[in-house]
Amino acid sequence: MSEKKPAPQAAGSRASMKKELPEKYRDHKHVWVFIEMERGIVHPVSFELLGEGRKLADKLGVELAGVVMGGPGEDVQHAAREAFAHGADLCYIIENPVLADYRNEPYSKGLTQLVNAHKPEILLLGATTLGRDLAGSVATTLLTGLTADCTELNVDDDKSLAATRPTFGGSLLCTIYTLNYRPQMATVRPRVMAMPARQEGRSGRVVPFQIDLKETDIITKILSFIPDRDSSKSNLAFADIVVAGGMGLQSPENYQLVKNLASVLGAEFGASRPLIQKGWVTSDRQIGQTGKTIRPKLYIAAGISGAIQHRVGVEGADLIVAINSDRNAPIMDFAHLGIVTDAIRFLPALTEAFRQRLSPHAKDRLAG
């Protein structure tokens, strides 16, 4: 919860800095990951969190638990098995018809009851629309700390969760602690953490948990659900190659150069935040802290200066190529390859060169 600005001068004196954990929280133990499931499909961010949660649990010498909530049926069992395969030691399963589709009311009540009954010390959720909706109300009910959109999670010497996230609109990073309250809650955006390897046949304990909620108790009703058409969605987060443009392109017309290169490469195209704010590119194409986090094999950034908020969204790329006319642009500090040239003039040449290389007739040359 880092809307606040740091005030180091008061740091030593305030109550929340005390290291002694209040008695009532001493029996809070273990690391939990909320396993997000919609219409039977586990969101990949839950597995990424299990990978991260596993490391935290091992450092603390505690267990890693998945929390699966859903309507009665095979889906919750399947989700639990997948959680085990991705590192969970046990899974709490809350099965109830009111949980068939996500609604804030039954989910926040169910998760809050489970926390109060089984007392975790750390609770991680994905920073998705579902996870953010749920985490905010659960943390408020429990009156505990919640750190949004973390880019790094660690355990301190005194075993507290150190949650690092960008701050000030993404120009700096800050590390946030919830010292005197439990559980310590944090959300992480999809693709920020690496996907752990799936261990076939790995299993764990199932702990069923009952909640006393009936459909007649729930006010909000889902009248219908309209799934997105796949064709209209960008697949930036999972693309192998991504080409993106920034303010260096100078005009909305020049953004077409990015699209042309992406088309030749069979890549997804994206943009830095200013282009979205200017309305040149739609928001589902935004790459960075407040947009999509990408982890491609190759990322080509054209005319992007590389502010922190962009950097945290692309650092997982295997190879970052920066095309920028300013050799001192921040992006040159984290790109692997840089080329100091005007992107507007260079992109058409690069597109044409790739077109020739990658055409089916050029295979011999590539092989050599």
Place this chain on the structure above:
Amino acid sequence: MHFVVCIKQVPDSAQIRVHPVTNTIMRQGVPTIINPYDLFSLEEALRLRDKVGGEVTVLTMGPPMAADSLRKALTIGADRAVLLTDRFFAGSDTLATTYALAQAIRKIGETFGKPDIVFAGKQTIDGDTAQVGPGIAKRLELLQLTYVSAILELDQENSAVKLERRSEGGVQILQSRLPCMITMLEGSNIVRRGRIDDALRAARAEVVTWNAKDAGIEDLTLCGLRGSPTVVKRVFAPQARAEKAALVEVAATPAATAENLIEAIFAKAPTLQADMVKLASGF
């Protein structure tokens, strides 16, 4: 009906600079704006008021200068503005913020009439947490409806509301009840420009200014730093990678430079060639 819209004054993030030597934020001269996400919620509240009648109250918590943002909201068309300002609120994290705002909304209810819908922005552009709306909803026991892309029906007689909500992988059509807390999705409406008479009214209007006591906040230990369970221990600039980008030679023509770059890419990532041929041929 009474609509309360929570807004926040934020620095225009496009204009924030970090001091190159000290790595501290240079705040001087950075203009402030109403958090852009809040405007979609304000616009939706104004539309509902124009349709069914009633009043729109805008509320913000912040330093005295945050009154500027409230005045701006009045210019756009809000009927009343309340500023919650007190040094006890300094250093609030989102939990402490929602406590103060929820108390102020209770007080607004007692003073100007109970709100039917409390609106908040989806998230802010400076904190980006998306936690304040849900926190207010929980504290006031309002039904929580976030990421709303359209309000389809508002049935005053039955205190019912039907709306579209963005969820992972699709859109939910929901039937819910008033009072509720709604955060609107960006782009869900087009924010109006204020009319001349609203601008004139805003210039004369008084911003209702409350301190903690005025807002009925008695327990100050729940406010500001003391009421915040989270502690920011360290603020730092990200580490530069040990090595800077390897610069690819710029040749006489863009075409030759392109060849240089492609060679450099394949030298760095030899397995990429095969992947790229496969990808490119698939399209």
